[in-house]
Amino acid sequence: MSTAPHRIDKLVVIGVGLIGGSFALAQKAAGCTGTVVGVGRGRMNLEEALNLGIIDRFVPLDGDWAAEVTGADFVLVAAPVAQYPALLRTMAPHLGPHTIVTDAGSTKQDAIAAARETLGAALPRFVPGHPIAGTEQSGAAAAFSTLYADRSVVLTPLPETDPLAIATVAAAWQTCGARVRTLDALAHDRIFAAVSHLPHLLAFALVDELAARPDAEDLFRFAASGFRDFTRIAASSPEMWRDIALANRAALLAEIAAFRAQLDRVAAMVETGDGAALEAVFAHARAARRGWASQRNAAGNPVPADGPREPQQD
Amino acid sequence: MSTAPHRIDKLVVIGVGLIGGSFALAQKAAGCTGTVVGVGRGRMNLEEALNLGIIDRFVPLDGDWAAEVTGADFVLVAAPVAQYPALLRTMAPHLGPHTIVTDAGSTKQDAIAAARETLGAALPRFVPGHPIAGTEQSGAAAAFSTLYADRSVVLTPLPETDPLAIATVAAAWQTCGARVRTLDALAHDRIFAAVSHLPHLLAFALVDELAARPDAEDLFRFAASGFRDFTRIAASSPEMWRDIALANRAALLAEIAAFRAQLDRVAAMVETGDGAALEAVFAHARAARRGWASQRNAAGNPVPADGPREPQQD
Numbered sequence: 001m002s003t004a005p006h007r008i009d010k011l012v013v014i015g016v017g018l019i020g021g022s023f024a025l026a027q028k029a030a031g032c033t034g035t036v037v038g039v040g041r042g043r044m045n046l047e048e049a050l051n052l053g054i055i056d057r058f059v060p061l062d063g064d065w066a067a068e069v070t071g072a073d074f075v076l077v078a079a080p081v082a083q084y085p086a087l088l089r090t091m092a093p094h095l096g097p098h099t100i101v102t103d104a105g106s107t108k109q110d111a112i113a114a115a116r117e118t119l120g121a122a123l124p125r126f127v128p129g130h131p132i133a134g135t136e137q138s139g140a141a142a143a144f145s146t147l148y149a150d151r152s153v154v155l156t157p158l159p160e161t162d163p164l165a166i167a168t169v170a171a172a173w174q175t176c177g178a179r180v181r182t183l184d185a186l187a188h189d190r191i192f193a194a195v196s197h198l199p200h201l202l203a204f205a206l207v208d209e210l211a212a213r214p215d216a217e218d219l220f221r222f223a224a225s226g227f228r229d230f231t232r233i234a235a236s237s238p239e240m241w242r243d244i245a246l247a248n249r250a251a252l253l254a255e256i257a258a259f260r261a262q263l264d265r266v267a268a269m270v271e272t273g274d275g276a277a278l279e280a281v282f283a284h285a286r287a288a289r290r291g292w293a294s295q296r297n298a299a300g301n302p303v304p305a306d307g308p309r310e311p312q313q314d
Numbered sequence: 315m316s317t318a319p320h321r322i323d324k325l326v327v328i329g330v331g332l333i334g335g336s337f338a339l340a341q342k343a344a345g346c347t348g349t350v351v352g353v354g355r356g357r358m359n360l361e362e363a364l365n366l367g368i369i370d371r372f373v374p375l376d377g378d379w380a381a382e383v384t385g386a387d388f389v390l391v392a393a394p395v396a397q398y399p400a401l402l403r404t405m406a407p408h409l410g411p412h413t414i415v416t417d418a419g420s421t422k423q424d425a426i427a428a429a430r431e432t433l434g435a436a437l438p439r440f441v442p443g444h445p446i447a448g449t450e451q452s453g454a455a456a457a458f459s460t461l462y463a464d465r466s467v468v469l470t471p472l473p474e475t476d477p478l479a480i481a482t483v484a485a486a487w488q489t490c491g492a493r494v495r496t497l498d499a500l501a502h503d504r505i506f507a508a509v510s511h512l513p514h515l516l517a518f519a520l521v522d523e524l525a526a527r528p529d530a531e532d533l534f535r536f537a538a539s540g541f542r543d544f545t546r547i548a549a550s551s552p553e554m555w556r557d558i559a560l561a562n563r564a565a566l567l568a569e570i571a572a573f574r575a576q577l578d579r580v581a582a583m584v585e586t587g588d589g590a591a592l593e594a595v596f597a598h599a600r601a602a603r604r605g606w607a608s609q610r611n612a613a614g615n616p617v618p619a620d621g622p623r624e625p626q627q628d
Contacts, residue, residue: 132536132538133538152536152538154536187532191529191532191533191536192536194524194533195524195533195534195536195537195538195541196537196538196540196541198520199520199540199541199544199545200540201580201584202516202520202544202577203544203599204580204595204596204599204600205573205576205577205580205595205599206512206513206516206573206576206599207599207602207603208576208595208596208598208599208602209572209573209576210508210509210602211598211599211601211602212598215505216602218501218505219505219508219509220509220602220606220609222446222466222468222497222505222506222509223509223510223606224446224447224466224509224510226510226513226514226546226547227509227510227513228607228610229543229544229546229547230513230516230517230543230544230546230547231513231603232540232543232544232603233540233543233544234596234599234600234602234603235600235603235604235607236596236600237600238593238596238597238600239593241592241596242589242592242593242596243589245584245592246584246587246589246592249584249585249587252584253581253584253585256577256581256584258523259519259520259523259577260574260577260578260581262519262520262522262523263516263519263570263573263574263577264574266515266518266519267567267570267574270515270559270560270563270566270567270570271563271567273560273563275556275557275560278555278556278559278560279552279553279556281518281519281522282518282522282548282550282552282555282556283552284522284525284526285517285518285519285520285521285522285525285548286518286548286549286550286551286552287525288521288522288524288525288530288534288548289521289545289546289548289549290549292534292537293542293549295534296542
């Protein structure tokens with residue numbers, strides 16, 4: 001994989017958690033940055049980021065952080081999307097004529113709407129982005145420089161986005177080892193509603209419902225590895241997923257409706273004892289799931305494949 | 315873990331696949347068996363089991379296998395539950411006064427119904443069982459002697475089951491390294507409908523629906539590790555899960571109804587933009603899921619816990 005040469009003399013990372021911190025570490029590891037300035041809500045987290053060498057100095061969000069944007073050539077917004085309007089509005093007057101702003105939010109239409117409302121003349125240098133990476137950990141202490149190695153980063157540029165800004169952001173992510181892809185923001189939000197936001201909602205909903213039952217203890221006692229994997233994403237951040245569900249409401253509601261119709265269809269097969277139809281649904285799903293897994297493996301995707309002896313609940 | 319001493323001079327395994335084959339291998343590894351006779355549909359699989367030393371000889375299901383039951387002290391039925399009535403009816407006249415019969419089916423009320431219909435005087439020596447183990451592989455070649463190490467096996471004895479038969483079956487599973495628990499068959503089927511059968515149905519349903527869309531290729535291209543784990547069980551055996559869905563129909567339909575009501579509730583929160591309610595559902599689910607995972611870890615369960623850097627889709 002070739003890495004485009006690039007240089008960020010002054011990098012400002014807003015939100016020095018797993019995502020922002022790992023980006024900073026990857027830039028430092030590649031020797032591509034001069035100074036990294038961290039901005040964030042929690043002073044303890046910022047101090048930890050400083051001690052870990054993720055950032056070179058910091059300004060808390062309740063301080064005069066916008067002054068740090070002056071002279072920055074690259075600003076990464078890695079904060080919850082709900083905070084974008086306030087963050088972008090505050091930084092807009094301080095953005096230099098060459099400062100590039102990008103973000104790491106999971107929903108893109110709302111990020112773009114916030115940028116349109118607030119950035120004014122700087123809008124063409126805002127490159128919306130979404131790194132498809134993360135762990136269940138959060139905070140600066142969880143950051144590591146190889147988080148993005150061989151992961152995808154989706155950019156959803158606007159019609160007016162400066163091609164040079166896109167190229168710079170793409171190069172920065174490639175420095176992290178990521179594969180950069182572009183999508184229309186509407187398509188992005190629809191795709192992730194289907195393959196990410198809906199599964200998260202279903203997993204949260206199932207665990208919440210089971211945990212509220214009087215016999216929850218019995219249920220969990222006998223739950224095995226199938227349940228473990230199906231519900232792993234139900235341990236994700238409630239705040240982050242609340243924001244995603246609301247930010248991508250229309251697409252998510254469409255996915256819920258489609259899934260509910262499918263569930264009704266399958267429930268009817270169970271109810272009428274239509275074994276042939278059930279088997280056809282299950283076989284179609286298995287073929288698609290296996291095809292997907294083997295394509296991922298063939299593509300050298302380092303996300304671990306299904307293990308040959310990965311225990312399965314039955 | 316203490317292992318009760320036991321001895322099976324003649325073991326008959328009906329269905330020498332992953333489940334039956336691993337049981338036989340574990341008994342052999344512990345030096346607890348004399349002769350192991352395999353019975354099954356596929357001659358090639360039986361020959362492979364013989365070559366792998368899982369069994370000492372075999373009789374195909376279309377041969378006079380019932381004669382092998384004569385003189386056996388232990389019969390394990392590890393075939394699809396839908397075949398139980400025919401299998402048990404055929405073996406019933408050949409069961410000796412001390413032959414113990416057990417099974418490995420995922421649903422227990424239907425297994426018991428088949429036994430009641432067919433076994434007559436031998437019914438007290440039928441011990442219904444369900445090893446909570448497996449992999450995505452199948453067939454004798456996938457069997458290994460440690461499949462059941464530290465896994466749970468649930469026994470669902472009848473009121474009339476001979477306590478000595480229960481103790482013998484429990485000892486055999488303990489020899490495999492398993493933890494033996496008992497449940498009422500009705501409770502078993504309800505619990506597994508909730509924590510296993512419903513999740514499988516949801517995963518199959520989701521993948522089937524997404525794979526049928528015109529833009530399925532785009533969806534799968536951007537699906538990441540959250541999707542991978544959520545849908546792993548959608549790669550399971552269509553035939554086996556068809557049979558489970560039909561065998562446990564009543565409990566599964568009740569679970570589908572409960573989940574649909576919960577989904578409607580959560581969808582309404584998304585629709586009305588009720589972020590506080592969504593966050594409460596997600597936080598409750600996360601706390602329950604994390605509590606479950608840490609209890610499993612504390613119990614020394616060897617099913618791998620959520621990895622600290624297990625990649626997560628966002």
